[in-house]
Amino acid sequence: xxxxxxxxxxxxxxxxxxxxxxxxxxxxxxxxxxxxxxxxxxxxxxxxxxxxxxxxxxxxxxxxxxxxxxxxxxxxxxxxxxxxxxxxxxxxxxxxx
Amino acid sequence: xxxxxxxxxxxxxxxxxxxxxxxxxxxxxxxxxxxxxxxxxxxxxxxxxxxxxxxxxxxxxxxxxxxxxxxxxxxxxxxxxxxxxxxxxxxxxxxxxxxxxxxxxxxxxxxxxxxxxxxxxxxxxxxxxxxxxxxxxxxxxxxxxxxxxxxxxxxxxxxxxxxxxxxxxxxxxxxxxxxxxxxxxxxxxxxxxxxxxxxxxxxxxxxxxxxxxxxxxxxxxxxxxxxxxxxxxxxxxxxxxxxxxxxxxxxxxxxxxxxxxxxxxxxxxxxxxxxxxxxxxxxxxxxxxxxxxxxxxxxxxxxxxxxxxxxxxxxxxxxxxxxxxxxxxxxxxxxxxxxxxxxxxxxxxxxxxxxxxxxxxxxxxxxxxxxxxxxxxxxxxxxxxxxxxxxxxxxxxxxxxxxxxxxxxxxxxxxxxx
Numbered sequence: 001x002x003x004x005x006x007x008x009x010x011x012x013x014x015x016x017x018x019x020x021x022x023x024x025x026x027x028x029x030x031x032x033x034x035x036x037x038x039x040x041x042x043x044x045x046x047x048x049x050x051x052x053x054x055x056x057x058x059x060x061x062x063x064x065x066x067x068x069x070x071x072x073x074x075x076x077x078x079x080x081x082x083x084x085x086x087x088x089x090x091x092x093x094x095x096x097x
Numbered sequence: 098x099x100x101x102x103x104x105x106x107x108x109x110x111x112x113x114x115x116x117x118x119x120x121x122x123x124x125x126x127x128x129x130x131x132x133x134x135x136x137x138x139x140x141x142x143x144x145x146x147x148x149x150x151x152x153x154x155x156x157x158x159x160x161x162x163x164x165x166x167x168x169x170x171x172x173x174x175x176x177x178x179x180x181x182x183x184x185x186x187x188x189x190x191x192x193x194x195x196x197x198x199x200x201x202x203x204x205x206x207x208x209x210x211x212x213x214x215x216x217x218x219x220x221x222x223x224x225x226x227x228x229x230x231x232x233x234x235x236x237x238x239x240x241x242x243x244x245x246x247x248x249x250x251x252x253x254x255x256x257x258x259x260x261x262x263x264x265x266x267x268x269x270x271x272x273x274x275x276x277x278x279x280x281x282x283x284x285x286x287x288x289x290x291x292x293x294x295x296x297x298x299x300x301x302x303x304x305x306x307x308x309x310x311x312x313x314x315x316x317x318x319x320x321x322x323x324x325x326x327x328x329x330x331x332x333x334x335x336x337x338x339x340x341x342x343x344x345x346x347x348x349x350x351x352x353x354x355x356x357x358x359x360x361x362x363x364x365x366x367x368x369x370x371x372x373x374x375x376x377x378x379x380x381x382x383x384x385x386x387x388x389x390x391x392x393x394x395x396x397x398x399x400x401x402x403x404x405x406x407x408x409x410x411x412x413x414x415x416x417x418x419x420x421x422x423x424x425x426x427x428x429x430x431x432x433x434x435x436x437x438x439x440x441x442x443x444x445x446x447x448x449x450x451x452x453x454x455x456x457x458x459x460x461x462x463x464x465x466x467x468x469x470x471x472x473x474x475x476x477x478x479x480x481x482x483x484x485x486x487x488x489x490x491x492x493x494x495x496x497x498x499x500x501x502x503x504x505x506x507x508x509x510x511x512x513x514x515x
Contacts, residue, residue, distance in 0.1 A: 001174070002173070002174045002177055003171050004173075004197045004198050005171055005200065006170045007189045007232070007236050007313065008318060020098075020122060022153045022154065024150060024153055039131040039132065040131070043141070046139055050145075051150065054146055054147060071494070071496050090153050091098070092099070092149060094100050094130075096105030096130070097128065
């Protein structure tokens with residue numbers, strides 16, 4: 001028998017719940033975070049237009065990773081994340097090209 | 098929630114799982130959105146919106162697994178061959194056979210460094226799992242490292258985990274970039290890292306294993322998988338291993354690590370994200386004097402670096418690399434050059450016209466130069482004497498421009514019989 005070590009650095013333990021549901025209606029603020037690749041922000045604008053047609057009275061806040069000083073593939077740091085969370089009820093992010 | 102273009106769906110799944118939130122809603126749209134016709138983009142938005150609403154309002158609270166603590170776990174196999182098959186099947190290899198990381202083998206490497214196995218070197222993107230010294234040793238064993246190679250590996254891992262290296266971006270980009278490790282100082286000989294003929298080719302155990310160990314750490318701890326989280330469109334062979342020493346004794350210039358502020362007697366590595374080497378030919382014309390010969394070499398190096406094929410001229414940032422063969426280095430010195438004048442000449446002439454860049458790419462944040470300052474160009478001497486030197490353009494993007502990072506190599510006394 002051969003016993004060998006895990007190359008990934010080990011297995012995770014622990015967990016915490018996270019909520020995924022949002023009530024979307026009049027007055028709901030939906031955040032839109034573009035990843036700064038070409039077309040990302042205009043696409044989210046189009047998505048906002050469509051969502052606005054589906055749900056009357058929903059409002060939008062917009063950011064881009066560039067505005068936040070972040071590269072597309074970098075995780076949003078916690079302080080910035082806190083700001084985004086405080087600013088909107090749900091956040092839609094663009095991922096990919 | 099995320100809107101994900103189709104080709105990035107696997108990567109999005111990986112990142113969500115890595116962050117302990119595998120159930121974050123995703124809506125997939127056609128790839129790419131960038132550059133797609135207007136009507137296709139509008140259609141994609143119209144199709145995505147109702148699905149976004151449905152996912153936002155229908156989702157239930159879910160439990161994610163956020164890694165509170167990671168310990169290196171063990172597995173048991175019937176024999177070495179079975180263990181190797183399991184490692185391949187689990188995606189823990191680079192496609193080549195690895196050395197099975199048994200406790201004895203890992204402990205032998207751990208003894209070579211003055212660190213506790215549980216010491217945390219930092220979070221390795223894109224998974225952001227923590228690289229303990231032990232986890233690095235496991236991967237170094239798999240790469241075939243000897244104990245004498247391991248201090249260099251640890252230094253290389255520490256270098257890429259410096260925030261200025263922009264590792265997560267380097268791991269994730271569609272650019273074909275890999276970390277190049279340059280080894281400096283006394284450890285070159287102690288660990289037998291080659292700087293001579295074929296130093297970036299096969300046949301040099303230390304070069305092969307040290308570079309490979311870093312790659313396995315990036316894959317297994319960092320979670321970089323081709324097409325899933327490592328989005329390099331083609332990759333390059335340096336993603337298997339990419340390590341050499343500087344031929345300090347062959348160089349007429351001060352060693353690169355001295356130029357970067359270290360004492361010559363300090364052992365260190367410099368790591369930078371590079372494309373594969375671009376061979377640069379300069380044939381000495383017999384009718385040219387020393388100044389003319391030197392100028393000819395600089396002109397072809399400039400042409401190699403200042404190409405519209407590479408990121409550096411668009412971004413105007415980064416640490417492009419020049420590897421001079423000892424013969425070219427001697428000709429440059431005979432022509433009156435030192436490191437600083439070489440860097441200045443390359444910075445002045447290795448550039449592309451801004452309007453050409455805009456014509457080709459639409460955008461060009463820089464002014465057509467390959468980096469911000471002459472001293473950003475890394476010049477080292479390595480390889481065999483002859484007609485060919487090499488340039489390695491760099492990724493040059495990221496929050497910090499994917500800076501080259503120099504990190505000292507430390508080892509346990511006695512590792513090298515010292």
